[in-house]
Amino acid sequence: MATGKVVFTVGADVSTDIIYPGRFMATVLPTETPKFAFADHAEFNKALTSGQVAPGSILVGGLNFGCGSSREQAASCLKGHGLVIVARSFARIFLQNAINVGLSMVICPGIEAEVGDTLEIADGRVVNVTRGGTFAIEPLPRARQAILDAGGLVPYVRRLVLEQPARR
């Protein structure tokens, strides 16, 4: 179980251009991407980069969160701040990137929450402690669970590589 405070909310169809604008795409390393998270939302970006947002804080998203470009920076920049994403639904590539890089996220189709609310994320549900309400969590696509269980795609594939006969 995890408990966190909602620090930011967004509506439907928030694209990776909003999460991580294209002009910063030459920056690729997960150690460097966090400073450009939500760069065009100056206040939120400032809060993130000045250390005012505690790890485990929650960003609440609408439908189709992370649509658009496949840029993995959009997932790694949020992970760098230790954010947990609770969204009504995620775009396919973003969801996979999030699992692959180990960004915490929860699919919660009915979520209702405002900035400042405290959410409790437990097995199968999200509880809005501040204003009441319990919202069901939708399980991840089952094909992806194994990667999550391995702690991300890099360790998952590393194991598969070691199982292969040595090449060349």
Next chain:
Amino acid sequence: MAMTYVQKLLAHACGKPSVAIGDVLEPPVHLAMSHENAALVINQFQEIYAGTGREPNVWNPDRIAIIFDHRVPAESSKTATNQKKVREFVGRQGIRKFHDVRGDVGGICHQVLPENGYVRPGMVVVGTDSHTTTHGALGAFAFGIGATEMAAVWALGRALNVEVPATIRVDVNGAPGPGVYPKDVVLHLIRTLTAEGASYRVLEFHGEAIRTMSTSGRLVLCNMSVEAGATAGVVPPDAETERYLRGHAGVTDALELLAPDPGAEYERVVTIDASRLEPQVACPHAVDNVKPVGEVSGRKVQQVVLGSCTNGRLDDLEVAARILKGRRVADGTRMIVFPASWRIWREAMAKGVLADLAAAGAVVCNPGCGPCLGVHQGALGDGETALATTNRNFKGRMGNPTGEVYLCSSAVAAASAIAGEIVDPRGVL
């Protein structure tokens, strides 16, 4: 079991008699494409091998394509250094489908792949770019993935944990009238489906208007399928596919022309009567915010962008040049042209198309992504409005969060450049 096109393709690729929707497969990858973000893929690839005692060598260099297009020539030392790192890796690994910053073989990845015959019907294609859906136009199952996922493909040669997607069948009937193009068809479709209406689904295109459509137009439909959230768009291959691959892309080996089974199960069928369509425009800041051009005409535009992996092909440039020839881009409006590849650039040059565009006042840039993703070659000023033949109009997409981007066909773009405001191109055709 009666199967959709992608079901059949995946069954074939995996050597199974049939696959059901929802089955989890690990299909072999026939082509793995990256652009400048290969720099991150390399990083993750080396990370996978760290501490394994194995050499980080790719599974098959001939199945990897790397194209520099997003920032060419490099706009910053950072990009130049990323490109240098990728160039060195490509050399070490013996990757030959590498398209550097060059006027002979360069271009945007989603044009370079088709025109070089790298994509064939029946292939499984993955790319670290969401518009990898483009390649479904040639009968491939082509979808976008992230960089770490690509690193896994480089290591293993297969796509991990692919769930066989459900398919939405799109029937496009009738012949589009003058001034109406594949871009108008797909914008109308995205409005119908909404930005997430095809999420985790495949769009399979059929109908008279598709059968008579050139590969260039089919690439537009599949390119923008992802804007309805689709995993992939696909046109089952036919005589036109064969014509393009043989006549244009230099393919000589046998082609595998699969077809969906009669009675295949489609989750939904969307029917479009192309003969009744008007030119369409997607309004800020969502690709599904689509209106007939008449409803937005009169909107002043400061920047018109003609090009991209969506509408930067020879036919697009020709349509625009026909409209612009002997006319003038309006004062107060700048028009930027970036063809989809250098091959197209040279063809357009030879035909006098580029000269006509420049003589009308357009700035013809080098092929590449240019202003499409807001990195260089044409950012918007504060509060400015752009009209573009590209595929995304998200807030901030063209480099300025206070700017607005409208999306349209090449004809709407050219006609509007002359007027300095959005107009219906049917008045000047």
